[in-house]
Amino acid sequence: MEKLLIEGGHLLEGTVPISGAKNSAVALIPAGILADSTVTIDNLPDISDVGILAELLEEIGGKTELDGDTLTIHPENMFAMPLPNGRVKKLRASYYMMGAMLGKFKKAVIGLPGGCNLGPRPIDQHIKGFEALGAKVTNEQGAIYLQADELTGARIYLDVVSVGATINIMLAAVKAKGRTVIENAAKEPEIIDVATLLSNMGAKIKGAGTNVIRIDGVEHLSGCRHSIIPDRIEAGTFMLAAAAMGRSVIIDNIIPYHLESLTAKLREMGVRIETNDDQVFIHGANSDLTAVDVKTLVYPGFPTDLQQPFTSLLTKAQGSSMVTDTIYNARFKHIDELRRMGADIKVEGRSALVNGGKRLEGARVRASDLRAGAALVIAGLMANGVTEITGVEHIDRGYSNLEEKLKNLGATVWRETLDTKEEEEVKSSS
Numbered sequence: 261m262e263k264l265l266i267e268g269g270h271l272l273e274g275t276v277p278i279s280g281a282k283n284s285a286v287a288l289i290p291a292g293i294l295a296d297s298t299v300t301i302d303n304l305p306d307i308s309d310v311g312i313l314a315e316l317l318e319e320i321g322g323k324t325e326l327d328g329d330t331l332t333i334h335p336e337n338m339f340a341m342p343l344p345n346g347r348v349k350k351l352r353a354s355y356y357m358m359g360a361m362l363g364k365f366k367k368a369v370i371g372l373p374g375g376c377n378l379g380p381r382p383i384d385q386h387i388k389g390f391e392a393l394g395a396k397v398t399n400e401q402g403a404i405y406l407q408a409d410e411l412t413g414a415r416i417y418l419d420v421v422s423v424g425a426t427i428n429i430m431l432a433a434v435k436a437k438g439r440t441v442i443e444n445a446a447k448e449p450e451i452i453d454v455a456t457l458l459s460n461m462g463a464k465i466k467g468a469g470t471n472v473i474r475i476d477g478v479e480h481l482s483g484c485r486h487s488i489i490p491d492r493i494e495a496g497t498f499m500l501a502a503a504a505m506g507r508s509v510i511i512d513n514i515i516p517y518h519l520e521s522l523t524a525k526l527r528e529m530g531v532r533i534e535t536n537d538d539q540v541f542i543h544g545a546n547s548d549l550t551a552v553d554v555k556t557l558v559y560p561g562f563p564t565d566l567q568q569p570f571t572s573l574l575t576k577a578q579g580s581s582m583v584t585d586t587i588y589n590a591r592f593k594h595i596d597e598l599r600r601m602g603a604d605i606k607v608e609g610r611s612a613l614v615n616g617g618k619r620l621e622g623a624r625v626r627a628s629d630l631r632a633g634a635a636l637v638i639a640g641l642m643a644n645g646v647t648e649i650t651g652v653e654h655i656d657r658g659y660s661n662l663e664e665k666l667k668n669l670g671a672t673v674w675r676e677t678l679d680t681k682e683e684e685e686v687k688s689s690s
């Protein structure tokens with residue numbers, strides 16, 4: 261086990277290149293199952309979720325080759341191997357194996373997924389979609405069994421706007437007979453990215469990125485090459501780090517349009533931002549940041565995945581800010597850790613009230629989930645002294661070469677292996 265150490269107080273300057281989007285990659289890799297021939301995915305982030313998904317494809321008989329940021333998937337010998345346990349439990353996105361395997365083999369057995377513990381993460385809308393397409397779905401001893409004689413297109417209205425359900429139903433429907441219409445679909449850019457890959461394979465999909473998606477099923481999908489969109493959450497995390505500690509930082513290789521909700525909030529706080537086609541410039545760590553209220557919403561609203569790192573920045577803003585998470589209303593495990601660092605934050609229901617204007621102090625803290633880890637990294641960059649963050653494995657699920665990118669901007673950050681006593685402490689507290 262490792263810990264991440266950050267000596268706070270160093271100003272950041274320079275350019276940071278953003279990797280491909282985790283939340284696209286984790287759906288695009290299972291989507292490769294649906295093709296009859298080789299699928300090549302470029303601009304993959306170097307994160308542990310990618311490695312685990314590639315291993316899952318190998319478990320079902322596929323061949324994968326990872327070369328730098330390119331993954332080649334050979335799906336020819338894949339079969340409907342049951343995956344009730346093991347790797348599927350290590351990440352949330354293993355649930356995309358359900359849609360992809362159901363679409364390809366008309367059957368699948370997949371253990372209930374893992375992923376960040378953000379409170380309940382139901383999959384009832386995914387299952388409702390699979391059933392509407394004609395699958396029989398049962399839950400037996402912690403695994404979902406899916407079976408269909410054939411899949412037939414259907415009209416599916418999602419009761420809640422869900423990224424996961426929208427993508428999973430697309431994966432199952434692209435080879436179903438006839439037309440599927442997903443109503444009240446999620447509109448996140450990652451959904452468009454998955455639809456683009458599937459269309460390049462020969463799928464017929466219209467409306468991805470709007471709340472009605474129409475899919476006309478096809479018999480065969482062939483291989484193709486696809487480059488993943490930039491990670492708007494990684495980009496947003498660096499924008500927040502730059503707003504907190506940046507002298508002048510360029511966030512490079514991004515789609516600024518995907519980050520408009522964050523850009524608007526940062527401007528409201530007093531951060532100077534300029535954008536061009538594929539970059540955002542953040543000028544100057546401003547000591548007079550103003551408190552703002554923020555509420556997470558489905559895209560194009562403020563992303564739940566940036567709520568936790570945004571809260572760290574708010575500890576620096578003058579005045580009181582209210583942070584409300586309407587997507588995952590228990591996504592506040594980072595707050596106790598920020599308090600250890602001197603933050604004045606109260607959680608009430610699905611909101612956190614941040615009394616800002618505090619200089620944080622370095623402390624020993626634990627990342628309980630991926631974006632809690634990002635929040636603690638930003639807090640560590642701002643704090644007096646050294647912050648030690650355990651739970652680094654969560655951060656490694658979603659941030660590609662984080663230390664290297666921060667070091668290149670001038671941060672003092674490094675990793676150490678935990679000694680036996682520290683490891684025991686971590687195990688007993690988690």
Ligand SMILES: CC(=O)N[C@H]1[C@@H](OP(=O)(O)OP(=O)(O)OC[C@H]2O[C@@H](n3ccc(=O)[nH]c3=O)[C@H](O)[C@@H]2O)O[C@H](CO)[C@@H](O)[C@@H]1O
Binds near residue numbers: 380387557586
């Ligand atoms: C809409 C939204 O912001 N989605 C975020 C959510 O996606 P993720 O795919 O995890 O979540 P969904 O978009 O599927 O779910 C959105 C909401 O719907 C609920 N739900 C979902 C599926 C279901 O079958 N039943 C149900 O009730 C969830 O509990 C949640 O409150 O977390 C990801 C990882 O943090 C983010 O990248 C996504 O942008």
Ligand SMILES: C=C(OP(=O)(O)O)C(=O)O
Binds near residue numbers: 282351376565630
């Ligand atoms: C919570 C996240 O990941 P996952 O849904 O894969 O657990 C995230 O990307 O912020």
